[in-house]
Amino acid sequence: MHKICSRNVGFHGQSVTINCYGAGSVDLVDFLFSDLLVEEESVPHAVYDVLFAGSHPMISLWRDDRSLYFGESRYDLAFILLNEVTFQCITDNSAGHAIHAAAVGYWEGAILMPGESGAGKSTLVSWLVANGANYLTDELVILAEETSLLHSFTRPISIKRGSAAVVSSFIPVNEADLLTGLNGFMLPHRQAGSNFIPAATPPLSHILFPRHIPNAPPSITRLSSGLGCSKLLECYVNARNIKGHGISQIANITRKTPVFELTYSSFDGLREIFAETFPALLTEEKSKN
Amino acid sequence: MDKTQKFSPNPDFTVEKFDNEILLYAVSGGNGVYLNETAWLVWEMCGKGHSVAEIITILEEAYPEHKDSIDADVTAAIESMTGKENSPLLPIHA
Numbered sequence: 001m002h003k004i005c006s007r008n009v010g011f012h013g014q015s016v017t018i019n020c021y022g023a024g025s026v027d028l029v030d031f032l033f034s035d036l037l038v039e040e041e042s043v044p045h046a047v048y049d050v051l052f053a054g055s056h057p058m059i060s061l062w063r064d065d066r067s068l069y070f071g072e073s074r075y076d077l078a079f080i081l082l083n084e085v086t087f088q089c090i091t092d093n094s095a096g097h098a099i100h101a102a103a104v105g106y107w108e109g110a111i112l113m114p115g116e117s118g119a120g121k122s123t124l125v126s127w128l129v130a131n132g133a134n135y136l137t138d139e140l141v142i143l144a145e146e147t148s149l150l151h152s153f154t155r156p157i158s159i160k161r162g163s164a165a166v167v168s169s170f171i172p173v174n175e176a177d178l179l180t181g182l183n184g185f186m187l188p189h190r191q192a193g194s195n196f197i198p199a200a201t202p203p204l205s206h207i208l209f210p211r212h213i214p215n216a217p218p219s220i221t222r223l224s225s226g227l228g229c230s231k232l233l234e235c236y237v238n239a240r241n242i243k244g245h246g247i248s249q250i251a252n253i254t255r256k257t258p259v260f261e262l263t264y265s266s267f268d269g270l271r272e273i274f275a276e277t278f279p280a281l282l283t284e285e286k287s288k289n
Numbered sequence: 290m291d292k293t294q295k296f297s298p299n300p301d302f303t304v305e306k307f308d309n310e311i312l313l314y315a316v317s318g319g320n321g322v323y324l325n326e327t328a329w330l331v332w333e334m335c336g337k338g339h340s341v342a343e344i345i346t347i348l349e350e351a352y353p354e355h356k357d358s359i360d361a362d363v364t365a366a367i368e369s370m371t372g373k374e375n376s377p378l379l380p381i382h383a
Contacts, residue, residue: 226310230323233314244303245316251305 001051008044009033012096012142012151014089017044018081022052024074025059031179031188032078033085035154035198045088048081075181082155086140089153090238096142096151097246097253098238103141103152104133105197106281109205110150112141114235120212123163127267128274129193130170132283136200140237148204148253156186170267195283206278207232207259218264218273225251228259290364292342296335296371296378313370313377322377328366335378341367 001021007029008015015038020026029050049062061069061077068084069077090098101114102121111133115121122138129135136152143150159167161184167173171192179186190196209223209231223231229251239245260277264270274282302322305312311324311332324332327348334344341363348359355362370378 224307224310226305226307226312227323229305229307230312230321233312233321245314247303247305247312247314247316247321251307251312255307 001053007033008038008042009036009085010038010042010044010089011036011153012089012093013042014093015042015044016085016088017047019047019049021049022057024052024057025050028052028074028078028179029081031186032082032155035189036085045092046084048084050077050081073181075179075183075186078179078186079158079181079183082139082158086153090140090142092241093142093238094241096144097236097242097250098140098142099232100139100235100237101141102138103136103150104128104281105136105200105202106133106278108278108280110136110202111206111208111278111281112143112150112204113208113210114232115210116235118160120163120210122157122159123167124210124262126157126159126167126187126192127170127270128281129157129189129195131271132193132195133281134195134197134200135189135193136202143204143253148257149201150204151201154189157189157192158184158186160184166267204253204257207254207257209259209261211261211263212265213263214265216263216265218262218269220273220277221261221263223259223261225254225259228254228257232259290341290367292345293340295338295340295381296367297381298332298336299375299377299379301375302377315375315377317375320375322370324366324370327362328369331363331366332370332377 004020004026007018009018010016018029020029046063051060058072059077061081069080099114101112102125103110103112104125113121125138137154138157140153141150164185177188177191207228232250232254236250301315301317302313309326311329312321314321331344345360345363349356370376
């Protein structure tokens with residue numbers, strides 16, 4: 001099959017090459033990685049092939065001779081490919097602290113929102129972006145060791161099926177623009193809000209741990225540095241690559257960065273809570289919506 | 290809990306100190322334990338070879354205004370730092 005093109009994608013000095021074969025393959029790869037394209041001279045960690053074949057294409061994903069996906073779901077292939085690229089970008093990365101976290105930016109810097117899968121990061125970040133925050137990522141950041149600059153794995157916002165209705169209520173979703181599957185959809189992040197800034201690497205200004213608790217009233221509580229450090233270490237994904245597991249450096253980050261915990265059950269009342277703690281984060285215009 | 294029991298700090302854990310709190314972290318197991326001030330005192334006194342009963346007595350004498358709660362606080366602190374595969378405190382067997 002004829003190769004249409006190759007894309008080098010990644011971030012923070014780590015990359016992979018993705019070869020695209022067949023009509024539709026380039027559109028999918030560009031949908032996923034348009035904000036993660038890197039220079040061709042960077043040495044890729046791995047090479048992947050995305051193949052589309054036929055008019056109702058059967059699609060497949062390969063790494064070398066190993067099949068990672070074969071079927072008809074672009075969403076499922078995209079999900080696997082995103083996870084592969086994420087893994088390759090952090091597995092040997094020792095130049096910064098990789099944190100499993102969503103993040104948004106504004107003029108003061110970046111708010112890091114760490115959390116495990118299923119913690120509601122993507123839904124919360126969608127709401128913040130819809131209300132004026134700059135989208136950075138819903139999945140992964142690398143904090144640079146010396147500068148505390150935040151490097152984001154900027155990808156489409158991945159919404160799980162259970163959160164689809166609520167996200168659709170505050171972001172006008174055009175079905176044709178989504179990548180949809182049985183387990184959810186991926187939302188093109190540049191369409192989610194009007195304040196997207198490509199390749200932004202803002203300084204870390206705050207850390208906010210989201211906790212979704214059914215029926216809980218919205219509240220934001222300041223956490224101590226030690227407790228913040230303890231919680232941040234739970235989301236620290238490349239500790240083994242860093243000398244001393246990076247504990248002292250993570251502790252230093254929470255010593256100099258205000259740490260908060262957000263408890264919420266819905267988005268009712270959340271605007272007021274955010275306005276009190278982060279007055280410059282959300283736009284006035286959107287508050288009338 | 291056997292109050293004559295002594296524990297020693299697990300050498301796998303490193304200590305990260307903040308103003309009024311401590312984080313213990315085991316590099317080998319990748320697990321962290323957050324300690325409040327009381328738990329930190331207990332950890333330190335275990336390292337000096339005191340039994341649970343001795344720790345309770347020392348703290349009751351030092352903080353008589355909290356005498357009613359010290360036994361329970363020390364017991365809770367010990368329990369939070371023991372009993373798992375890679376715990377911050379290890380029992381000393383006579």
